[in-house]
Amino acid sequence: MVFFMLYVSAELDKLTDIQPEGGCDDPNFVYLFKLRCENCGELTQKETCVVLGETVPLTNGRGTANLVQKCKFCGREGTIQMIPGQGRPLSLETSQSGGSAPLMLFECRGFEPVDYVFGDGWKAESTEGTKFNMDLSDGEFSEYDEKGEFPVEITNLRGTFKVVHKANHWGKTVYQ
Incomplete structure (x- = not known):
């Protein structure tokens, strides 16, 4: 199993705390990204939708995951389990220093998330406290x-997945 963290970065002008409308652990927020099969390397044609508040049973009957899907090319099954409590909003200070903020952690088996796609359902606050x-x-x-009487802006928005922990099937860490 491999753990991938989704990091968000952007250039912010008079905005801070960019995050999903319900917070980083919003159970209804839709994450969209493509998947690469770890078995054959095939990349999904369309974005896959994963939601923290939605789970499906594993085919072996042992628990649930946020996504269970078969690779259309080789037929191998993979799963993704979202792990809340690891994210934080992207602040103006982090943006100005050229950094990124962790948003959500994904435990992946058989798939690697790639090419995150931004959509609707985000919020931020201006430096004057106006909510958007x-x-x-x-x-x-x-x-x-209107309150601060200045324009606000987000540019160069990026979502990047990075491996933060890797373990073999016995649970032993092989990369961290």
Whole structure:
């Protein structure tokens, strides 16, 4: 099993705390990304939808996962389990220092998440405290803060998956 963290980075102008509308552990927030099969390397044609609040039973009958799917090319089954409590919003300070913020942790078996796609259901706050709900499908956002009387903006929005922990099937760490 491999654990992948989704990191979010962007250039922020007078905005802070970018995160899903219900917070980083929002059970209804939709994560969209493509999957690469670890067996054959095939990349899914369409984005896969994974939601923390939705689970399906494992085919072996031992528990649930947020996603159970077969590779369309080789037929091998893979699973993804989301692990809440690891994310935090992207702050203005983190953005200005060129950093990124962890959003969600994914335990992956048989698949590797790639090519995160931003969509609707995000929120942020201006430096004056004005709250904004956003659709980030275009990879950017710009609006005017009436209270602060200045424009706010998000540009160069990126989502990146990074391996944060890898273990073999006996649970022994082989990379960390």
